[in-house]
Amino acid sequence: MYYLGIDVGGMSIKVGIVDQNGSILVKDKFHTGNERSYQEIIRDIGEFSVNMIEKSGVGIENIKSVGIGIPGTPDCKNGVLIYANNLSFRNVPFREDLKKYFNCPIYIDNDANVAALAEAVAGVCKDASISMTITLGTGVGSGLVIDGKVYGGFNYAAPEIGHMVIVEDGYLCTCGRYGCWEAYASATGLIRMTKDIAQRFPGSEIHRICNHDLGNVDARTAFQAKRAGDFAATLVIQRFTKHLATGIVNLINLFQPEILAIGGGLSKEGDYLMDDVKKIVYSEIYSKDPVPQCRIEYAKMGNDAGIVGAAFLGL
Ligand SMILES: [Zn+2]
The missing domain is CATH 3.30.420.40 (ATPase, nucleotide binding domain)
Incomplete structure (x- = not known):
């Protein structure tokens, strides 16, 4: 069939x-x-x-x-x-x-x-009874699967984890609230942080990479500048990493998925980003060893x- x-x-x-x-x-x-x-x-x-x-x-x-x-x-x-x-x-x-x-x-x-x-069913969470996949793209998408079935809440609108507030009175989100996780942990959020911090550091490598026009900043700019040893970019990525980890800690504390899969464009930064995210996550989650821990993996189904x-x- x-x-x-x-x-x-x-x-x-x-x-x-x-x-x-x-x-x-x-x-x-x-x-x-x-x-x-x-x-x-x-x-x-x-x-x-x-x-x-x-x-x-x-x-x-x-x-x-x-x-x-x-x-x-x-x-x-x-x-x-x-x-x-x-x-x-x-x-x-x-x-x-x-x-x-x-x-x-x-x-x-x-x-x-x-x-x-x-x-x-067919990807990296195949053997997990409870799994979550978050997609870091223009927004932050999230899906929760329990025993092979999507959990959508009574009205099929769950889980909108991208719209939990992690910074009260923070950046305005597309949903109308201030400080949603999506406003920080998405490509859109990263671009915004890159621009904000670059404005305060006129000598930053970020300006050179984007041809001295911050309108050219994209989700890779800060990573590129950080790899070149730039201080401002390091600040950007540190903040981004912390925000991303905060949301992940919240959702692990809430749902305890056996596997949490990370996908979307930003996941392509791979271990360069996720090693630091994991360090924060495993030091901050509520239930520590020897309780079995949620595994954070890369989504593998791609496009x-x-x-x-x-x-x-x-x-
Ligand atoms: Zn929102």
Whole structure:
């Protein structure tokens, strides 16, 4: 049996046919055109998927379920997308409309939950009964999987760990609160801290790297400057590391996942970042040795997490 996974992003919509082990038989994508109407986008999703299944030779009768991962708030029970951050429509009946194309169960969930499910079933959290995956990108996504099932709270909106406050009256977050973890531990937060600190150190390497225009600062700038021994950049990374670790300590204290997987663009800094994060985490978590400890690992599903996790919604 096979499962169809659909990863709806603001830039592209990726579709793949996946087996029960998480191997992708075939995958492809098309441009979202996120300014387009819901009717156009849902029609493209349906037609593109049906074409893919036909061309693959799998046969639509061998597709056990269809899953959709989307950045936003879905009503998983009724298959409705209530809100998506990067699409213009709200309250749209994804499941109902995709039934025109498929005669099998159709599921929908948040993209961060879907990524966590991919890691839990086929990725680095495979053998853990409780696992979490956090994605450090433009924002901070988080998903919690317990015994193979995504935990979404009664209204499917959990867990929004990126929006717990770690600095009261701190940076303004996209959600409207001040001091959310996401405002500090995301690429957006890191860029902001890099600019703030660079302004106070006119001689910093950061200015040279960004051609003396702080508008060019990106999430790698401070790491690059730190590697060159720059003092201001070292300060930036120290602060970023502390903020990242604070959020991780909070969520380990709350949930005690067996494995915590870290993914997203910032995780590519690897041990250069995470060794220091782990030092803080293991010295600050409430339950210390000899109690078994949560393991912090790198997510391994990468760009396929959306397709595979969405497909696994029907497992
Ligand atoms: Zn927030």
